[in-house]
Amino acid sequence: MDTFALVVTIAVALFFTYTNGFHDSANAIATSVSTRALTPRAALAMAAAMNLLGAFLGNGVAKTVSEGLIETPEGSRGMGILFAALTGAIVWNLITWYFGLPSSSSHALFGGLVGAALAGGTEVLWNGVLDKVVIPMFVSPMVGLLVGYLVMLAIMWIFRRSNPHKAKRGFRIAQTVSAAGMALGHGLQDAQKTMGVVVMALVISGHQTFADPIPVWVKIVCAVMLSLGTYAGGWRIMRTLGRKIIELDPPQGFAAETTGASIMFTTAYIFKAPISTTHVITSAIMGVGATKRVNAVRWGVAKNIVMGWFITMPAAALVAAGAFGVVNLAFL
Known part of the structure; x- marks a missing residue:
């Protein structure tokens, strides 16, 4: 039964990674597709390849997720908590994907972990949640907004005397590189989050300790599932990011x-903080758009997206708590 529970939990974790891929793939490529720098299929193929590569570039985020947010639960109850946490995250991912809302898969996972832990009587490491989740949740969008604004101002100043048509053609080519950087950062951040959950499942089942390195097979399967999910596409969310916030050139x-991309690499390597790709790229688009004029950004759409950010963690936590109640009654 313990082995069966472990296999089921890992399978659900990999399905979460798949939903993360098709839910968040739009984050990396929406701007390139909307400016016609890349065709949708070419963009998705490139993003899938970069996601796969990015998953192997570090393990700091995985360590934070596996050890820094909740106390490691034990036995079959612990596996039930992980299963419920992933269920909460998956359900919220599917709801927000259906409505085309670019909410954060990362915060859905964190909310699921907290909700399932509270329902299952496992201690939540609130300092870790505050330092690694809540503070970055507020700081990363503000940084994205400010840096996006400043980077766009710098580009406008540097190329102020350039031929506009030639400059746009050049930036359309350059976007291939910047989109690849975004997809690489997405793989670096988001594949590691699932790795952290799988490692926790292996620790609970006694197959691993936190002192051991992440098994290569865990990295491979998480990377492949994220990549497959990315190639499946996220067309609804792509429309929101690429067109509804502001028309991008x-x-x-x-x-x-x-x-x-710069913010995702910085937070992964320096702070080991699992930030939201969605938060960062959405706020960067807003900051960039505000250089044109403040009312060029469709702030009504932006407001709905921000509201989605705030309800993601509690909503996923409630679903996860309910899922644990069902698991507890049926199996524990």
Whole structure:
């Protein structure tokens, strides 16, 4: 039964990674597609490949997720808590994907972990949640907004005497690189989050300790599932990010993607903080758009997106708590 529970939990974790891929793939490529720098299929193929590669570039975020948010639960109850946490995250991902709302898969996972832990009587490491989740949740969008604004101002100043048509053609080519950087950062951040959950499941089942390195097979399967999910596409969310917030041109798309990629790499390597790709690229698009004029950004759409950010963690936590109640009654 313990082995069966472990296999089921890992399978659900990999399905979460798949939903993360098709839910968040739009984050990396929406601006490139909307500016016609890349065709949708080419963009998705490139993003899938970069996601796969990014998953192997570090393990700091995985360590934070596996050890820094909740006390490791034990036995079959612990596996039930992980299963419920993932269920909460998946359900919220599917709801927000259906409505085309670019909410955060990361915060859905964190909310699921907290909700399931509270329902299951496992201690939540509130300092870790505050330092690694809540503070970055507020700080990263503000940084994305400011840096996106400043990067776009710098581009406008540097290329102020350039031929506009030639400059746009150049930035359309440059967006291939900036979109690849975004997808690489997405793989670096988001594949590691699932790795952390799988490692926790292996620790609970006694197959691993936190002192051991992450098994290579865990990295491979998480990376592959994220990549497959990415290639499945996220067309609804792509429309929201690429067109509904602001109509982007190639220089703006390049500025937004460069900003997002830079922030994701910085937080992963320096702070080991699992930040939201969605938060960073959305705020960067807003900052870039505000250089045109403040009312060029469709702030009504932006407001709905921000509201989605705030309800993601509690909503996923409630679903996860309910899922644990069902698991507890049926199996524990």
